[in-house]
Amino acid sequence: MAEDHLGxxxxxxxxxxxxxxxxxxxxxxxxxxxxGQGFLPPRQLIVDRAEGDFIWDLEGQRFIDxxxxxxxxxxxxxxxxxxxxxxxxxxxxxxxxxxxxxxxxAERLANLSPGQALPRFSFEVSGTEAVExxxxxxxxxxxxxxxxxxxxxxxxxxxxxxxxSAYDAQNYVGLEAWSGGVIRAPFPHSEAIPPxxxxxxxxxxxxxxxxxxxxxxxxxxxxxxxxxxxxxxAEGGNWVPEPDFLKGIRAICDRQDWLMIADEVxxxxxxxxxxxAVEHADVIPDIMVVGKHLSGGIEPFAGFSxxxxxxxxxxxxxxxxxxxxxxxxxxxxxKTLEIIERDDVLTQARHLSGLAAAxxxxxxxxxxxxxxxxxxxxxxxxxxxxxxxxxxxxARSVRDEMLKRGVWALCDFQPQVRLYxxxxxxxxxxxxxxxxxxxxxxxxxxxxxxxxxxPARPSGNVxx
Ligand SMILES: Cc1ncc(COP(=O)(O)O)c(C=O)c1O
Numbered sequence: 001m002a003e004d005h006l007g008x009x010x011x012x013x014x015x016x017x018x019x020x021x022x023x024x025x026x027x028x029x030x031x032x033x034x035x036g037q038g039f040l041p042p043r044q045l046i047v048d049r050a051e052g053d054f055i056w057d058l059e060g061q062r063f064i065d066x067x068x069x070x071x072x073x074x075x076x077x078x079x080x081x082x083x084x085x086x087x088x089x090x091x092x093x094x095x096x097x098x099x100x101x102x103x104x105x106a107e108r109l110a111n112l113s114p115g116q117a118l119p120r121f122s123f124e125v126s127g128t129e130a131v132e133x134x135x136x137x138x139x140x141x142x143x144x145x146x147x148x149x150x151x152x153x154x155x156x157x158x159x160x161x162x163x164x165s166a167y168d169a170q171n172y173v174g175l176e177a178w179s180g181g182v183i184r185a186p187f188p189h190s191e192a193i194p195p196x197x198x199x200x201x202x203x204x205x206x207x208x209x210x211x212x213x214x215x216x217x218x219x220x221x222x223x224x225x226x227x228x229x230x231x232x233x234a235e236g237g238n239w240v241p242e243p244d245f246l247k248g249i250r251a252i253c254d255r256q257d258w259l260m261i262a263d264e265v266x267x268x269x270x271x272x273x274x275x276x277a278v279e280h281a282d283v284i285p286d287i288m289v290v291g292k293h294l295s296g297g298i299e300p301f302a303g304f305s306x307x308x309x310x311x312x313x314x315x316x317x318x319x320x321x322x323x324x325x326x327x328x329x330x331x332x333x334x335k336t337l338e339i340i341e342r343d344d345v346l347t348q349a350r351h352l353s354g355l356a357a358a359x360x361x362x363x364x365x366x367x368x369x370x371x372x373x374x375x376x377x378x379x380x381x382x383x384x385x386x387x388x389x390x391x392x393x394x395a396r397s398v399r400d401e402m403l404k405r406g407v408w409a410l411c412d413f414q415p416q417v418r419l420y421x422x423x424x425x426x427x428x429x430x431x432x433x434x435x436x437x438x439x440x441x442x443x444x445x446x447x448x449x450x451x452x453x454x455p456a457r458p459s460g461n462v463x464x
Contacts, residue, residue, distance in 0.1 A: 007057070007058060007059035007061075008059070009058040009059055010044065010045070010046050010057060010058045010059065013046060013058065014027075014044060014046070027041075027044070030042060034393065034396075037393065038451045039393040039396070039397070039449055039450065039451055040396075040397070040400060040450045040451065042396050042399075042411075043396075043399070043400050043403055045057050045063075045403070045408060046058050048060070050065070050077035050078055051076075051077050051078055052076045052077055052078075052422075053065060053076055053077075053421075053422060053425050053426055053429045053430075054077070054429075055067075055077060055408060061406065062406060063403070063406050063407060063408040064406060064407045064408065064429055064432065064433040064436070065077060065408055065421070065422070066407060066408060066409040066410070066419040066420060066421050066433055067408045067409055067410050067420065068297075068420040068421065068422060069297050070292075070410070070420075071234065071266050071271060071292055071293070071379075071420040072292045072293065072297045073293075073296070073297030073422055074269055074270055074271070074293040074296060074297065074336065074340070074345070074422060074423045074424075075296055075297070075336065075339060075340075075345065075422060075423065075424055076422040076424060076425065077297070077422075078297075078298075079296055079297070079298070079336075079339070081335055081339060082295075082296035082297075082298045082332050082335045082336055082339075083298060084335075085331040085332060085334070085335035086298050086299055086328045086331055086332050086335075088331065089101065089327040089328045089330070089331035090327065090328050092327070093327035094327075095323070095326055095327065096327065097322070097325075099327040099330070101327055101330035101331055101334065102123065102325050102330055104334065105121075105325075105330045105333055105334050106120075106121040108334065108337055109121050109290075109303075109305055110305070112275060112337070113276075113288065113305050114276050114278055114279065114283075114284045114285065114288065115284040117284050117307060118284075118285075118286075118287070118288055118305035118306055118307060119305075119307075119308050120305065120306050120307070120308055120310070120311035120312055121303055121304070121305050121306075121311075122134075122137070122303050122304050122305075122306070122311060122319055122320065123303045123320060123324040123325030124291075124302045124303045124304070124319060124320060124321070124324050124325075125300050125301070125302060125321055125323050125324050126156070126291065126300060126302050127155075127156055127263075127265035127266075127289065127291035127292060127302045128155070128156025128157055128158040128161050129156075129158065129302065129319070129321065129324075130265065130289045130290070130291055130302040130303050130304050131155040131156050131160075131161050131164070131228075131263055131265070131289050131304075132156070132158055132160040132161055132319075133304060133317070133319030133320070134228075134261055134263075134287050134289050134304040134306070135147055135160065135164070135225075135226070135228065135261065136317055136318075136319060137287065137304070137306060137310060137311060137314055137317035137319070138225045138226040138259045138261060138286075138287060138310070139181075139225045139226075140314055140316040140317040141225070141259070141309075141310045141314055141317065142225040142226070142259065144222070144223050144224060144225040145181055145223055145225070146181050146182070146183055146219050146223055146224045146225060147164070147181060147182060147183070147224070147225055147226045147227070147228055147261075148182075148183045148184075148185050148210065148214065148224060148226070148227045148228065148258075149164045149165070149166060149182055149183070149184060149185070149227075149228045149229075150166065150184070150185050150186070150187040150228075150229055150230075150233070151166050151184060151185070151186050151187045151189075152166060152167050152187055152189065152233055152236030152237065152239065153165055153166055153167065153187070153228075153229070153230055153233055153236055153263075154167045154230070154233070154234065154235030154236055155228070155230075155263055155265075156265075159175070159178060162175060163175060163178060163179050163181075163182055164182050164228065166184050167235060167236045168413070183214055183218055183219055183224070185206065185209055185210050185214065185227075186205070186206045186209055187206065187233060187239065187241070188202045188203040188205075188206045188241060188242075188245060189237075189239050190239065190240075190372065190374065191371060191372050191383055199242070200242075203241075203242060203244065203245050203248075206245070207245070207248040207249070207252065210227070210249070210252055211252045211255070211256065215256070221256045221257070221258070222257075224256070224258050225258065225259060226253075226258055226259035226260065226261050226286075226287070227249055227252070227253055227258055227259070227260055227261070228261040228263060229246070229249060229260075229261070229262060229263065230262075230263045230264075230265075230266070230267065231246060231262055231263075231264065231267050231272070231276075231277035231278050231280070231281070232266075232267050232272060232277055232376050232379050234266040234267065234379060234418075235266070235412070236414070237381060237383070237414045237416045237418075238374065238375070238379055238380065238381025238416060238418050239374070239381070240374050240375065240376045240379070243280050243281035243282070244281075245281075246278065246280075246281035246283045247281050247282070247283055249283075250281075250283045250284075250285075253286075259286040259287060259310070260283075260285045260286050260287075261285060261286065261287040261288070261289065262276070262277075262278050262283075262285035262287070262288045262289070263289045264276055264277060264278070264288055264289060264290050265289055265290060265291040265292055265302065266291075266292055266379075267376075267379065268288075268290045268291075268292070268293060268294065269290065269292075269293035269294050269336070269337075269340070270293060270340060270345060270346050270349055270377075270423045271293060271349075271377060271378060271379050271420070271423070272376040272377035272378070272379055273346060273349045273350040273353050273376070273377025273378065274346065274377070275340075275346065276288065277376065277377075280376065286306065286307050286310060287304055287305070287306045287307070287310060288304060288305045288306075289302070289303075289304045290302060290303060290304065290305070291303075293336070294333045294336065294337075295329050295332035295333045295336060296332050296333070296335065296336035296339075298328075298332045299326065299328045299329040299332040300323070300326075300329060301325070301326070301329035301330070301332060301333055303324075303325070340423075343424065345423050345424050346423070348423060348424050349377055349378050349423035349424075350377065351427070352378055352421065352423070352425060352427060352430050353375065353377045353378055355427060355430060355431060355434075356375060356378075356380055356419075356430070356434060357375070359431060359434045359435070359438070360373045360375075360380075360382070360434065360438075363382065363438065363441065367441050367442065367445045368385070368445055369384050369385050369394055369398075369441065369444060369445045370382060370383070370384060370385070370441060370445075371383045371384060371385045378419075378420065378421055378423060379418075379420065380418070380419040380420075381416050381417070381418050381419075382395075382398075382416060382417050382418075382419075382437075382441075383415060383416050384398065384415045384416070384417075385415075390415075390449075391414075391415025392411075392413060392414065392415050393449045394415065394444060394449050395411045395414070395415045395416055395417050396411050396449075397444045397449035397450040398411075398417055398437075398440050398441055398444050399411040399417050399440075400440075400450050401439075401440030401441075401443050401444055401450070402417070402436060402437055402440040404440075405436035405439060405440060406436065407433045407436045407437060407440075409437070417437075419433075419437075421433070
């Protein structure tokens with residue numbers, strides 16, 4: 001069972017890293033907590049090689065890649081044209097801040113921005129920095145002190161974004177002295193509707209809370225700079241709001257004179273089947289944050305777009321860092337956008353999304369453990385029944401069974417398995433992955449979560 005669960009090479013590399021890596025001892029605790037309840041510890045995987053729709057682990061086993069570098073590879077692994085563009089830029093410029101590629105990229109992003117209304121672009125390195133810079137720009141532009149963010153949102157792991165995100169109350173422990181400018185609002189989760197309400201009523205309540213409760217009881221409207229929202233809450237569990245919710249937020253922002261900031265770090269550049277997820281609701285934000293997909297999974301790259309009056313001349317809104325907008329990052333982004341347009345990748349993504357909708361349509365009826373399947377484009381989440389703690393083990397067991405069948409998906413600390421296939425994944429590979437997932441769910445549904453008689457084993461801190 002041990003070899004089955006974790007191969008020899010993986011085990012020994014994890015054991016080697018355990019004393020040196022941040023959090024190296026944490027896996028022990030997580031594994032012990034699982035084992036204490038009779039479940040298998042979460043399985044870890046180390047990528048040895050990545051190409052197209054697949055990755056191979058250190059034991060040489062091939063997996064269909066639904067993990068996608070945490071939703072970062074829109075065109076699959078190691079796209080040769082993006083690699084080529086990156087290598088050419090590195091060879092020509094090495095690293096200099098003052099390279100020419102920034103300008104055509106900013107111009108292209110302006111043309112592609114929702115409604116072509118966000119012409120200014122600020123280059124950042126990570127999504128975290130980009131969200132923090134966007135919030136700062138909003139505070140400086142409005143000369144106000146507060147922003148509104150939503151329950152179970154995730155915006156990053158920086159000091160500012162930790163305080164803004166709300167996916168786990170544990171995240172603020174130790175940071176109490178730093179908080180202050182964030183107001184949290186409820187989000188209409190489709191699976192956590194208060195008893196007696198329909199989803200539509202719950203959504204109306206959330207909008208009412210935003211527009212009436214907050215200004216009356218929490219903070220004066222004229223001290224609120226912006227509402228920050230992920231158009232689909234990804235890390236929090238792939239929650240997809242109804243388009244009316246985003247429309248409602250836009251309308252409230254207009255009435256209250258608040259800015260709307262869309263965090264499209266994960267949803268942007270095609271993940272939901274449109275270039276930007278806000279397009280599903282036909283909404284134009286005032287500021288939009290981008291990252292992940294934009295550089296094709298090859299280079300760190302992020303930034304934010306904004307209205308001309310917000311970013312054209314906002315001297316206090318300083319941001320950026322040495323490696324913001326590297327030549328390689330800009331080359332990767334230009335090439336990624338070129339391929340997405342040239343190969344009509346968004347149409348491919350929508351086709352795959354339709355296949356997924358058909359393949360998963362009956363899962364919540366067919367399998368007792370599945371409570372909901374939801375998705376927008378290729379942001380797909382499957383939720384599992386049970387108390388929060390138990391649901392996590394059910395989800396992890398499904399992920400384990402998927403790994404046994406050669407499919408790698410994401411399951412973090414929520415009772416969900418999340419899928420982020422490449423936008424151009426071969427349809428037959430995609431369907432094969434979904435069918436293996438259905439088998440995995442069926443196995444856990446029939447046998448119960450994978451429990452085990454587990455041998456003592458080495459540990460590491462590679463993501464699980
Ligand atoms: C919506 C969203 N915003 C911001 C971030 C942070 O981006 P990064 O990890 O590049 O700092 C993430 C990362 O998952 C994200 O999903």
